[in-house]
Amino acid sequence: xxxxxxxxxxxxxxxxxxxxCAIRAEMRRRRKPDLTVPQFRALAYLHHFPNASLSxxxxxxxxxxxxxxxxxxxxxxxxxVSRREAAGDRRRIDLALTSAGHTVLELAYNAAQKHLxxxxxxxxxxxxxAIVRTMRVLRPIFTAAETSKN
Amino acid sequence: xxxxxxxxxxxxxxxxxxxxCAIRAEMRRRRKPDLTVPQFRALAYLHHFPNASLSxxxxxxxxxxxxxxxxxxxxxxxxxVSRREAAGDRRRIDLALTSAGHTVLELAYNAAQKHLxxxxxxxxxxxxxAIVRTMRVLRPIFTAAETSKN
DNA sequence: TATTGTTATACTCTATAACTATA
DNA sequence: TATAGTTATAGAGTATAACAATA
Numbered sequence: 180x181x182x183x184x185x186x187x188x189x190x191x192x193x194x195x196x197x198x199x200c201a202i203r204a205e206m207r208r209r210r211k212p213d214l215t216v217p218q219f220r221a222l223a224y225l226h227h228f229p230n231a232s233l234s235x236x237x238x239x240x241x242x243x244x245x246x247x248x249x250x251x252x253x254x255x256x257x258x259x260v261s262r263r264e265a266a267g268d269r270r271r272i273d274l275a276l277t278s279a280g281h282t283v284l285e286l287a288y289n290a291a292q293k294h295l296x297x298x299x300x301x302x303x304x305x306x307x308x309a310i311v312r313t314m315r316v317l318r319p320i321f322t323a324a325e326t327s328k329n
Numbered sequence: 330x331x332x333x334x335x336x337x338x339x340x341x342x343x344x345x346x347x348x349x350c351a352i353r354a355e356m357r358r359r360r361k362p363d364l365t366v367p368q369f370r371a372l373a374y375l376h377h378f379p380n381a382s383l384s385x386x387x388x389x390x391x392x393x394x395x396x397x398x399x400x401x402x403x404x405x406x407x408x409x410v411s412r413r414e415a416a417g418d419r420r421r422i423d424l425a426l427t428s429a430g431h432t433v434l435e436l437a438y439n440a441a442q443k444h445l446x447x448x449x450x451x452x453x454x455x456x457x458x459a460i461v462r463t464m465r466v467l468r469p470i471f472t473a474a475e476t477s478k479n
Numbered sequence: 480t481a482t483t484g485t486t487a488t489a490c491t492c493t494a495t496a497a498c499t500a501t502a
Numbered sequence: 503t504a505t506a507g508t509t510a511t512a513g514a515g516t517a518t519a520a521c522a523a524t525a
Contacts, residue, residue: 187457188445190464192352192438197471199349202342215515233484246516248485270483270524288342295338298470306466307337313463314340316456320448321347365492383507396493398508420501420506 201298202291209290214283217242218250222259222276222284230273232265259283355444356437364433367392368400372409372426372434380423382415409433 206219214222220240225231237247251274254260259280265271276284299307356369364372370390375381387397401424404410409430415421426434449457 183454183457183461184446184449184452185442187449187460188442190461191348191445192442194464194468194471195345195348195352198341198345198467201471201474202345217515234482242515243517244484245486245518249515265483268483268525272484292335292338292342295341296334298474299334299337301470302334302466304333307333309459310337310463310467311333311340313460314344316452317348317460318344320451321344321351324351324448367492384505392492393494394507395495395509399492415506418502418506422507 202295205291205294206287209287218254219287221247221250221254222280225260225274225276226281226284229275231275232271233274236274254280351448352441352445355441358440368404369437371397371400371404372430375410375424375426376431376434379425381425382421383424386424404430 217240221236224236224239228235233247233251234244236251237244240247242250251260251262255262257279258277261275261277262272265273299310302310367390371386374386374389378385383397383401384394386401387394390397392400401410401412405412408427411425411427412422415423449460452460
C-alpha cells in the first residue's frame with residue numbers, strides 16, 4: 180500500500196461534491212424568502228461570531244467592503260440582522276442575527292439534515308456508524324486547514 | 330440505537346461543507362485563466378457527456394438557454410469547447426471539450442486531488458482505508474439521488 | 480495620518496422577451 | 503405549429519474609486 184493517500188483523495192474528490200450538491204439543493208428548496216449564497220454565508224458567519232464587524236464578515240465571506248455593506252442593507256431591511264454602533268469605537272458597527280435570522284438559518288439546516296437522514300436510512304446501522312467515525316476523523320483535519328489559511 | 334440516521338446526517342452536515350470549501354479553494358487557485366463556477370461546471374458536464382446539446386448543458390448547470398449561449402461564446406472563443414452543427418438536426422449544436430478544455434479540467438482536478446492527499450497523509454493507513462470504504466458506501470446513494478431528480 | 484464604513488459609478492452575469500431557422 | 507438556439511434589453515450583484523466620520 181505505497182500510496183493510499185492518493186487513492187483516498189481520489190475517492191473523496193469523486194464523492195464529496197456529489198453529496199454537497201444534494202445538500203445545497205435541499206437548502207435552496209427550503210430557504211423561505213430567497214437568499215443568495217453570499218447572504219446565506221453572511222448569516223452563517225454571524226451565527227458563529229455574533230457582534231462581528233462589517234470588515235470581519237466581508238473578509239470571511241469573500242466580498243469587498245462596499246459589496247458587503249450593500250448586502251447587509253438588504254439583510255437588515257428584511258429583519259435578519261441587527262446593525263448598531265460599536266460600544267468603544269464609533270467607526271465600527273456590531274452586526275448580529277435577529278431571532279428571525281436565526282430561524283431562517285435553522286430552517287435551512289434542519290431541512291438539509293432531515294433530507295440526508297432519509298437517504299441514509301437505506302444503510303444498515305454498522306455502515307452508518309462507520310460514516311460517523313469517518314466524519315469525526317476528517318473534521319479536525321479540515322477545520323485546521325481552514326483556520327490556518329487566515 | 331433508535332435514530333442513528335439522524336446522528337449520521339448531522340455529522341455529515343457539519344463536515345462535508347468544510348471539506349468542499351477546501352476543494353473549491355484549491356481548484357480556484359489552480360484554474361489557469363479565470364473560470365467562473367458555471368463555466369467550470371459546463372466544462373465538467375461536457376467531460377461526462379461529450380456532444381451534448383446547448384439545452385442539455387443549460388438544464389444541468391442550472392442556467393437559462395440565452396445565458397448558456399453567451400457562456401459558451403466565451404468558452405468557444407477561448408478554445409475550451411468546440412461547437413458544431415448536429416448531424417441529423419440542423420437546429421441543434423454539438424458541444425464538446427477541445428484538448429485545451431480537457432487540460433484545464435485536469436489541472437484543476439489534479440491540483441485538488443494532490444492537495445487533499447497532502448492533508449490525508451497525517452492519518453494512518455487504516456483510517457484512510459476506512460475513509461475509502463465510507464466513500465464507496467456513500468457514492469451510489471447520492472448518485473441515485475442525483476439522477477432521480479431529472 | 481490611519482481605519483471603518485458608505486456613496487457613486489461601471490462592469491459582469493443572468494433572466495425574460497422577441498426573433499430566426501429548422502423540423 | 504413546435505423546437506433549438508441567438509439577439510436585445512433590463513435587473514441583480516460585485517468591484518474600484520472617491521468620500522465622510524472617527525481614532
